[in-house]
Amino acid sequence: MTTPSRNSPPETSPPETSPPRNSRRRFLATALSTTLGAGLGAATLTACASSDDSVPAVGPANSLPPTSVQPPGGPGPEAEPPVANGNEALQRLVEGNRRFTENHLHHVDEGTERRIAVSKSQHPFATVLGCVDSRVPIELVFDRGLGDLVVVRSAGGVLDQSVTGSLEFGVAELHTPLLMVLGHQRCGAVDATMKALDSKHTDAEGQIGYLVEALAPAVRQVTGKPGDRLANAVHANVDLVLAQLRKSPVLGPLEKTGKVKLVGAYYELDTGKVIIS
Ligand SMILES: [Zn+2]
Known part of the structure; x- marks a missing residue:
């Protein structure tokens, strides 16, 4: 924040x-x-x-203070227009992930100029719930930078009051027209839940047991189904999280009126690709 x-x-x-x-x-x-x-x-x-609605769309060209604060090296990249809706926001994420997987990173919205441009206001275009996994840093896999994304992360993408409230905050208060729930390949939290349920040792110490309890329905849902059990459980969990979020008195109505688009997605560690559900 x-x-x-x-x-x-x-x-x-x-x-x-x-x-x-x-x-x-x-x-x-x-x-x-x-x-x-x-x-x-x-x-x-x-x-x-x-999010200072009185300020024009975020971008170096229209929100920079006087030129005296511009970094050396001349003007920065052209400002991106604001997204009009959730589909455009999703397209922006898809394009960023393509740059990431093709190793053509633009490092969009990074650096001093961007930092100054968003220092007084912000207009992020997407809210993303991801896992805490160190291999899935949200801004990196979408090649985005400062002020672009509201990112909330918890192990396995588990919801609790703080996580849900933060997602509601991103959508309702910072006005992002897109909310993505991003699961990922070989999620350790889901895998640990599978092992805990298989061994019937679900009484983990601290609050880890809370995570196991929250992820257990997804694991149980895919038991006995064909295919990769862990991948199936991650996909099932994304769907269950989305279903829970749709029950939010904040998010549900906003989705119904088209103010926000809710999507699930799956990040492949092997390829770097984000696959939209
Ligand atoms: Zn994970």
């Missing part, structure tokens, strides 16, 4: 025609300020929530 900044401009009152979702963002910021007072917590969350 964004580091709180004392230089962040105060939010201005929206015009009467402001869309409901912007009002909702302001409501969140106001509610948090009221609840938490003027302390650091409220300031931090307000800063995180800011």
